[in-house]
Amino acid sequence: MTDLAALVRLCPPPPPGRPTTIRWDAVEADLGKRLPCDYKRLAERYGPGRFSDFLSVFHPHGVTEFVGLTGPVPGRMRAHLRKDYDQGTPPVPCDPDHLFAVGSTDNGECIFWITAPDADPDVWRVAVNEARGPRWYTHDGSPTGFLVAVLSGLTRVPRFPADLLDSPAMFEPLTPSAWKTESVVPQGPIDAAAVRAWARANGIDVPARGRIPRAVLDARLQANRA
Numbered sequence: 001m002t003d004l005a006a007l008v009r010l011c012p013p014p015p016p017g018r019p020t021t022i023r024w025d026a027v028e029a030d031l032g033k034r035l036p037c038d039y040k041r042l043a044e045r046y047g048p049g050r051f052s053d054f055l056s057v058f059h060p061h062g063v064t065e066f067v068g069l070t071g072p073v074p075g076r077m078r079a080h081l082r083k084d085y086d087q088g089t090p091p092v093p094c095d096p097d098h099l100f101a102v103g104s105t106d107n108g109e110c111i112f113w114i115t116a117p118d119a120d121p122d123v124w125r126v127a128v129n130e131a132r133g134p135r136w137y138t139h140d141g142s143p144t145g146f147l148v149a150v151l152s153g154l155t156r157v158p159r160f161p162a163d164l165l166d167s168p169a170m171f172e173p174l175t176p177s178a179w180k181t182e183s184v185v186p187q188g189p190i191d192a193a194a195v196r197a198w199a200r201a202n203g204i205d206v207p208a209r210g211r212i213p214r215a216v217l218d219a220r221l222q223a224n225r226a
Helices: 003-010 024-031 037-046 073-087 143-151 192-201 214-225
Strands: 049-051 055-057 099-105 110-114 125-129 136-139 171-173
Touching: 003 037, 003 143, 037 055, 037 143, 055 143, 073 099, 073 110, 110 143, 125 143, 136 143, 192 214
Parallel strands: none
Antiparallel strands: 049 055, 049 171, 055 099, 099 110, 110 125, 125 136
């Protein structure tokens, strides 16, 4: 059984819907490197989203640039790691030029590919750094295999929540959502003197001159509605 088949059985992907085309040639050209076939199948099967409300795998169509595979996070993480690596603290498992961020957790850990050898992406391994500490965990396999190992309980990564497996593994698709406008209740001119008098009568501090704080105006509005 392939890692993807095991993950699908363990954690069902979203039902097939409108097909999303991933132009892998353009993605790889943007990154300047070939990507593992296993990752491409994972991205195509699940789309952008989060596993068990905790683990996110970066996707070419991530809902924000910070969970997008071609966004700024991999470069920023590599710069931080380069500084740590050159200074020798905290320990970094390999040259940062061979670490490429491919995911993250809600704890703040980052999931990396160890991109060595660069010419053979299908043998790249996974590394996870401790969010607020020096430790690293390495997984001898792909991101898909890593997800299977963690979500099945076969692998326990230090600092991952102890209750991560209390609920069945699930996948939450994430799609961009538009801002919703909120209706505004029309209000007449503000009688500043009346507002200040009301505030003082109710034990609320209010400046004698100048702008009346929004919180005071809201409090009076709520009191009048009650």
